[in-house]
Amino acid sequence: MSALLAAPLGWLGVAYLGSLAVLFVAAFWRLDPFTAEVIRDYSFSNFRTLWEGEVYRDIALRTIGIAALVTVIDAVVAFPIAFYMAKVASPRAKALLVVAVLMPLWASYLVKIYAWRIILQENGPLNWLLEPFGASGPGFGNVAGVIVFSYLWLPYMILPLYAGLERIPDSLLEASSDLGGKAGRTFRRVILPLAFPALVAGSIFTFSLTLGDYIAPQIVMAGNQFIGNVVYTNVGVANNLPLAAAFATVPIAVMVVYLLLARRAGAFESL
Amino acid sequence: MITAENAAHFPRVSKSPEPPDVRLQGVTKRFEDVLAVDELTLEIPRGSFFALLGPSGCGKTTTLRMIGGFEDPSEGRILLGDHDVTGLPSYKRDVNTVFQSYALFPHLDVFENVAFGLKRRKVAKAEIAKRAREMLAIVGLEGMDRRKPRQLSGGQQQRVALARALVNHPRVLLLDEPLGALDLKLRKQMQLELKRIQHEVGITFVHVTHDQEEAMTMADSIAVMSRGRIEQLGGPTELYERPRTAFVAGFLGVSNLLGGTVTTSGAVRVDGTGEIRVDAPLPPAGTRVQVGVRPEKLRLDDSAANSVSGTVVERAYIGVATQYVVDTPAGRLTVFVQSSGTAAEGDAVRVSWDPESTFVLEEAS
Numbered sequence: 001m002s003a004l005l006a007a008p009l010g011w012l013g014v015a016y017l018g019s020l021a022v023l024f025v026a027a028f029w030r031l032d033p034f035t036a037e038v039i040r041d042y043s044f045s046n047f048r049t050l051w052e053g054e055v056y057r058d059i060a061l062r063t064i065g066i067a068a069l070v071t072v073i074d075a076v077v078a079f080p081i082a083f084y085m086a087k088v089a090s091p092r093a094k095a096l097l098v099v100a101v102l103m104p105l106w107a108s109y110l111v112k113i114y115a116w117r118i119i120l121q122e123n124g125p126l127n128w129l130l131e132p133f134g135a136s137g138p139g140f141g142n143v144a145g146v147i148v149f150s151y152l153w154l155p156y157m158i159l160p161l162y163a164g165l166e167r168i169p170d171s172l173l174e175a176s177s178d179l180g181g182k183a184g185r186t187f188r189r190v191i192l193p194l195a196f197p198a199l200v201a202g203s204i205f206t207f208s209l210t211l212g213d214y215i216a217p218q219i220v221m222a223g224n225q226f227i228g229n230v231v232y233t234n235v236g237v238a239n240n241l242p243l244a245a246a247f248a249t250v251p252i253a254v255m256v257v258y259l260l261l262a263r264r265a266g267a268f269e270s271l
Numbered sequence: 272m273i274t275a276e277n278a279a280h281f282p283r284v285s286k287s288p289e290p291p292d293v294r295l296q297g298v299t300k301r302f303e304d305v306l307a308v309d310e311l312t313l314e315i316p317r318g319s320f321f322a323l324l325g326p327s328g329c330g331k332t333t334t335l336r337m338i339g340g341f342e343d344p345s346e347g348r349i350l351l352g353d354h355d356v357t358g359l360p361s362y363k364r365d366v367n368t369v370f371q372s373y374a375l376f377p378h379l380d381v382f383e384n385v386a387f388g389l390k391r392r393k394v395a396k397a398e399i400a401k402r403a404r405e406m407l408a409i410v411g412l413e414g415m416d417r418r419k420p421r422q423l424s425g426g427q428q429q430r431v432a433l434a435r436a437l438v439n440h441p442r443v444l445l446l447d448e449p450l451g452a453l454d455l456k457l458r459k460q461m462q463l464e465l466k467r468i469q470h471e472v473g474i475t476f477v478h479v480t481h482d483q484e485e486a487m488t489m490a491d492s493i494a495v496m497s498r499g500r501i502e503q504l505g506g507p508t509e510l511y512e513r514p515r516t517a518f519v520a521g522f523l524g525v526s527n528l529l530g531g532t533v534t535t536s537g538a539v540r541v542d543g544t545g546e547i548r549v550d551a552p553l554p555p556a557g558t559r560v561q562v563g564v565r566p567e568k569l570r571l572d573d574s575a576a577n578s579v580s581g582t583v584v585e586r587a588y589i590g591v592a593t594q595y596v597v598d599t600p601a602g603r604l605t606v607f608v609q610s611s612g613t614a615a616e617g618d619a620v621r622v623s624w625d626p627e628s629t630f631v632l633e634e635a636s
């Protein structure tokens with residue numbers, strides 16, 4: 001048994017945690033300004049650069065803010081869909097809906113983002129649709145980013161929510177109604193607390209997937225960068241690995257705090 | 272305990288000016304091609320302990336769910352008191368349910384579970400606490416307020432479910448096999464406890480069960496159901512001693528049934544032997560009937576008015592009594608004798624019983 005577990009656990013330890021550790025250590029190195037060589041001594045200079053650079057602060061806040069907004073939007077959109085799938089739909093409709101939710105996951109992520117670029121562009125279908133009403137689409141920018149990310153990660157919110165709602169026995173909903181609870185009260189006092197762990201599970205996906213993305217911003221956000229874009233250019237173009245590593249610790253720290261908060265809220269109690 | 276007086280209770284109460292707590296009028300429920308409940312008409316008098324008894328799939332749960340408002344009847348009307356509630360959602364009905372699975376809210380503790388219904392009704396906080404504690408005391412769960420359902424035994428969960436429903440003082444309490452998940456000993460204990468609690472709170476209980484002994488121990492009146500219909504309705508004694516159909520006779524314990532024909536002299540000629548006397552109304556002479564006797568009403572001697580001769584083929588000690596199987600010309604009879612008895616396998620014996628212990632079923636069924 002232990003021999004069986006040793007290989008995967010070893011892989012997890014070395015490849016996964018090991019690379020994180022290297023990243024963390026590299027964040028404290030620095031680049032020689034003249035030779036552009038990496039100097040392996042330890043200082044907080046990278047973090048100071050990031051903290052003091054207004055551009056970096058804006059990028060971090062934009063990344064975290066959009067990730068949070070996308071998570072909220074996905075939760076609000078996914079809940080009724082997941083609820084309908086789990087508690088209302090007939091078995092046949094349920095199977096069809098699961099397929100419908102999974103289907104977009106089979107298409108290339110890149111293709112989906114380009115599809116949205118076409119939808120949102122100046123003379124694209126969205127503006128064409130809105131024109132008769134005297135309105136126009138958001139164009140490329142932060143709003144476009146929110147729309148595209150919400151679309152991309154919606155299945156990752158629906159599926160855990162669906163599984164979580166499915167696990168709530170119908171008899172609990174009947175018991176609430178039996179005790180005088182109308183739909184609203186049953187939702188607040190029974191469904192929401194019981195589906196909360198699933199909601200958190202889904203939000204971990206939507207939040208962390210947005211937090212780590214750097215492709216959609218290049219395609220639909222008109223030069224508005226994410227943390228990932230800065231990391232990418234610093235590794236590839238500027239060749240400043242230490243700064244990239246330092247910036248990469250930001251989303252990791254955010255996720256750690258997020259998971260701790262989720263645990264405080266009791267999200268993992270019933271897992 | 273159940274007595275003849277309890278059984279007689281039923282018709283008297285239903286004639287009182289107060290409307291029955293529950294009335295079903297021609298209630299039918301179809302699920303696609305399944306006829307679950309078939310034109311059921313039923314009145315449940317105020318304050319009674321009423322049992323719906325029947326084998327699996329006969330429509331007991333469906334009937335209960337229609338009273339509770341979880342299922343709409345395909346046809347017919349449901350009244351609670353004078354109030355027509357057909358089509359009303361469950362949160363608008365003055366009934367509460369103890370679910371078979373208990374359906375306790377796992378994220379709430381015992382106290383919050385019990386207070387769930389009261390909170391919705393905007394009862395003052397102090398009043399909620401008082402009533403919830405009172406009800407927890409009645410069901411014997413003092414001091415467990417802060418436990419979560421998963422920290423309770425099956426019997427304790429069952430009591431919480433009961434308290435959660437009763438604390439709202441509903442007009443009717445519906446119980447769907449509430450003791451089904453408990454072991455035999457606890458089930459027996461809870462049967463008596465439920466009966467005591469019903470006396471204490473004076474609320475009408477409608478209790479669904481497939482266990483005839485449970486229904487007999489607890490209920491004032493029992494509706495025996497089969498295939499979506501009521502086969503017979505009455506007090507436990509009446510149903511046991513005067514079943515009207517072979518189904519009821521068979522469902523409520525062991526019975527010996529003998530085929531025969533009604534004679535002109537008001538007796539029954541049993542096939543294979545002579546005439547026996549019956550202390551019950553009989554159909555016209557010449558009608559084919561079945562006469563029945565419960566095993567414990569049979570004696571292994573010649574002392575009673577009806578008797579047949581036979582041979583012991585089997586003898587078994589079953590704890591409270593000794594069971595004999597006797598072959599007679601009229602058929603095989605099962606006899607329970609209190610004492611250990613002296614007859615042995617192969618002995619020739621006479622089996623006798625009183626006309627009052629004899630019930631008659633029309634054979635048409």
Ligand SMILES: Nc1ncnc2c1ncn2[C@@H]1O[C@H](COP(=O)(O)OP(=O)(O)OP(=O)(O)O)[C@@H](O)[C@H]1O
Nearest residue numbers: 302305306307326327328329330331332333334481
């Ligand atoms: N939701 C449903 N859809 C289709 N058929 C159903 C449904 N609910 C019940 N039935 C059918 O209706 C009939 C009566 O079911 P019901 O649950 O009332 O039986 P029951 O007397 O409570 O049986 P048990 O003692 O097994 O609980 C059964 O044949 C059952 O298969």
Ligand SMILES: [Mg+2]
Nearest residue numbers: 331332333447
């Ligand atoms: Mg049932």
